[in-house]
Amino acid sequence: MITPQLTAFEAQSQQTFQALMWALSYPGRAQRIAEVGVAAFAAVGATLIDLETSYYTNHAGLVQLLAHSGARALGPQHAHYQFYPDLPSTALDDLALAPVGTYLDPDSSATLVLSCHLGAGERLRLSGPGIPAPFMVNLGGLPPGFWELRTNVCQFPLGWDIFFIAHDQLIGLPRTTKVEVL
Amino acid sequence: MSLQQLAHPRHDYSYAFLDEFAKRELRRRILKAIAIPGYQVPYASRELPMARGWGTGGLQVTLAAVGPTDTVKVIDQGADDSVNAANLRRFIARMAGVQTTTDVLAATIIQSRHRIPEERLREGQLLVLQVPVPEPLTHVEPSVTRARQMHADADYALIWLELHEQLVRYRTFTGGADYPVVVHGRYLMAPSPIPRWDTPMLHQAAHLTLLSAGREKRLYAVPPYTDVRPIEFEDVHFQVENQAGRVCAQTGAINRFMNEVPQPDGSSRYILSDTGYAAKLVQRAQGEGVEIGATYYDDQGRFYHTGFLHHDD
Numbered sequence: 001m002i003t004p005q006l007t008a009f010e011a012q013s014q015q016t017f018q019a020l021m022w023a024l025s026y027p028g029r030a031q032r033i034a035e036v037g038v039a040a041f042a043a044v045g046a047t048l049i050d051l052e053t054s055y056y057t058n059h060a061g062l063v064q065l066l067a068h069s070g071a072r073a074l075g076p077q078h079a080h081y082q083f084y085p086d087l088p089s090t091a092l093d094d095l096a097l098a099p100v101g102t103y104l105d106p107d108s109s110a111t112l113v114l115s116c117h118l119g120a121g122e123r124l125r126l127s128g129p130g131i132p133a134p135f136m137v138n139l140g141g142l143p144p145g146f147w148e149l150r151t152n153v154c155q156f157p158l159g160w161d162i163f164f165i166a167h168d169q170l171i172g173l174p175r176t177t178k179v180e181v182l
Numbered sequence: 183m184s185l186q187q188l189a190h191p192r193h194d195y196s197y198a199f200l201d202e203f204a205k206r207e208l209r210r211r212i213l214k215a216i217a218i219p220g221y222q223v224p225y226a227s228r229e230l231p232m233a234r235g236w237g238t239g240g241l242q243v244t245l246a247a248v249g250p251t252d253t254v255k256v257i258d259q260g261a262d263d264s265v266n267a268a269n270l271r272r273f274i275a276r277m278a279g280v281q282t283t284t285d286v287l288a289a290t291i292i293q294s295r296h297r298i299p300e301e302r303l304r305e306g307q308l309l310v311l312q313v314p315v316p317e318p319l320t321h322v323e324p325s326v327t328r329a330r331q332m333h334a335d336a337d338y339a340l341i342w343l344e345l346h347e348q349l350v351r352y353r354t355f356t357g358g359a360d361y362p363v364v365v366h367g368r369y370l371m372a373p374s375p376i377p378r379w380d381t382p383m384l385h386q387a388a389h390l391t392l393l394s395a396g397r398e399k400r401l402y403a404v405p406p407y408t409d410v411r412p413i414e415f416e417d418v419h420f421q422v423e424n425q426a427g428r429v430c431a432q433t434g435a436i437n438r439f440m441n442e443v444p445q446p447d448g449s450s451r452y453i454l455s456d457t458g459y460a461a462k463l464v465q466r467a468q469g470e471g472v473e474i475g476a477t478y479y480d481d482q483g484r485f486y487h488t489g490f491l492h493h494d495d
Contacts, residue, residue, distance in 0.1 A: 003279035006197045006250065007190040013202065014249045017209045021247065022306070024216045025390045025405050048213075050206050103334035107214040107223050129219055129366055129408040132386075157368060161217040174217035174405075176366060 009046070016047040023163060023172030028126045028135040030118065030169040038062055040165050041083050044113050045069060049081050057083040058091060083113045085165075092143040096153075098160055106157040109175070117141040118166035128177040136182075137171070139164065147181050198245040199277040204228045208246035208401075212392060215403035220365030221333070222316050222400040230396075237270055237295055238396030240312035244274060244293045247308060247392075253281040255289035260297040260439070260455035267295070284458040287475050296359065298380040300438050300456045301475035302486065303389035305406065311374040313395035316402065318362040318372040338370050345413055355420065363410050370413075371402065379422045379439045382490055383478050384410040419492035425483065428452040433463040437483035 006014065012034065019031040035043040041057075042065040049055050051070035056079035057063055066083065067073070076082060077097040084091055101109030121140015124147075153159055159175030173179070196202070204226070211225040230238045248254065254274050258267035262284040270293065275282050283289050286299040293310040303309060319329040322340040332338065341362060348356045359375040363384065373381055374393055384391060384404050394401040404410055412420035428440045431451045438459070440452035454460040465472045478486055485491045 001276060002194070004193045004195045004197045004199075004277060005191075005279075009190075010197050010202060011249075013206070013209075017247070018249065020209075020213060021216065021390075024213055026305070048206065048210055050203060052203075052207065053210070104330060106218050106221060107211075111213070129405045132388075132407045156366075157218050157221060161213065176217065176219065176405075 012043060013047045016043050019170050020044065020047065020163065020172065023170050024161065024174050025130050025172075027128065027130045027173050027177040028137045028171060030166075030171050033165075033168055033170050036168050038065075038085050040168065040170075041085050041113055041115075042066065044163065044165070044170075045081070045083060048111070053081055054079045055081045055083065056094075057085070058094065059083065059085045079110065080108070081111050081113070085115050087115055087141060087143055089143040092145055092149065095143075095146070096149055098153075100153055100155075100158040100160065103157070109158065110160050112160050112162045114162060114164050115141060116164040116166050116171075118164075118169050118171070122147070123182045125180040125182055126173075126177050127180075129174070131177070139171075141166075147179055150179065195277060197278065198248055199230070199273075200228060200242065200245050204242075205246045208242055211401055212243065212246065212403070215392065215401055216390070216405050218369075219405055219408050220369030220371040220402060222402045225399055225401055227396050227399040232269070232273070234397040235314065237266060237293070237312040239394035239398075239401065240293050240295070240310045240396075241270060241274070242396060243310045243392050243394045243401060244291055245277070247310075248274065248278045248280060248291060250279055252278070252290045253283050253288055254278075255283050255286060255292045255458065256294070257292070257297060257299070257456075257458070258295040260299075260441075261457045263457060284461060286458055287473060296375045296377075297439070297455060298376055298383045298478075300454075300459045300477045300479070302478055303387065304475075305388045307389040309389055309391045311376070311391060311393045313372065313374040313393045313400075314397070315360070316372055316393070316395040316398050316400040318360075318370050333369060336368060338364075341370060341413065345415070349415075349418060355414075355418070361412050361420070363412050365404060365410050366408050367411075371404075371410075373410075377423055377439060378412070378420070379425070379479075381410075381412050381420075382422070382485055382487070385490060386410075386487060421493075422485075422491065430454045430460065433460050433467065435460070435463060437479055437481055438477070 023031045045066045049069045049071040054072040054074040076094040098110035117140035126135040154175045162173040164171040211223045215223045256267045256271040258264040295312045323329045391404040414420040439455045443451045
């Protein structure tokens, strides 16, 4: 029997998933993804969403790419997968609406995919599962008040799971990670 | 645009058997499981060409994660060569075109039924545990709906009462394999029927553990470097199986998890449960150069996280 081969789409999904899985397992440690910029957001979308899920994005170009998945386009208060390649300060109002799950179904919370600048901006100390010793990282390009909002929202087991994308780098931040702004 | 461009070349099977819809669903669930350590995430659990209850939960997780560059090890109660492990390994290799190994150091994905290898797993390794009964409250609360509510409320009074009753009746904890643990200080979790010997290996581990029950359609995770504490009282502690005095008849190893082999005269011999580790010890004894990793327990039976296990005498 001939071993089944990965199609180009399947190969991209598998590699992107590996990056997502290890990014979430070791929060703060950057994983490389093959795509850059908005294409990276589209690759994460193609890996995770299909007609069983819902999405929201504030980026017109990305809507075209994500619509192919068959996922339902919903508002930021309902969508389970939310993509923000642009993060103006007004995006904070949308983010504040994102679902955090319920105590019965904490997995019904939003997964946020946000753009950021890595190595510039606020200095953060991360701790929690997946982090053996407090981990320092500089993350910029986020709307003012973002970390305060996240701290209020992430009351374990509720909260958002976040993937930050900077160029071709991916950083995971599950709800369990404690973030201190230094 | 032509049909040729839209359709991919015809294959008898999708890569890694599952279609992309199934894999995407599993991948979404796996990410949520990692984000909520110990919480049981429901998933669809697709049909596979083997019966539910034969490792289909673990198999689906492995198939969702695996890529052509991975190296896979499959064990069944420590053994690489049991029928179940051999079948699963052959299926994964055929469907994903991966290398297989019995050496835990060479593996990137280790799928296991009811054992964790003796050698320490490292960062970037994925341990997939097959789970028959994912709900740790089953014995005290048969209703799944009520058990879910108890997890939501973090109401684990019944399991503590059960533990207390064991002490009152038997003066010891009677839990064997599948000893309940509390993950990240929040969720009570069934670690799958690994012996108590293996339970501490999940605590602050370098590797990622995914646990999946195909029949019960639940998967959950222990992320790396996460607190995993067996339930115990302040003054009566969780104990691992006592391996003192047991010497492996094959390799001479001590203070590892042993299989008991009954002898015709009524006595017992012991051999290492972890056959991949045993094979490397045999190779080294024959003078072959073989790399053996640091183990979770040293030859004196001390666990590598000092202070995690208490010894009541």
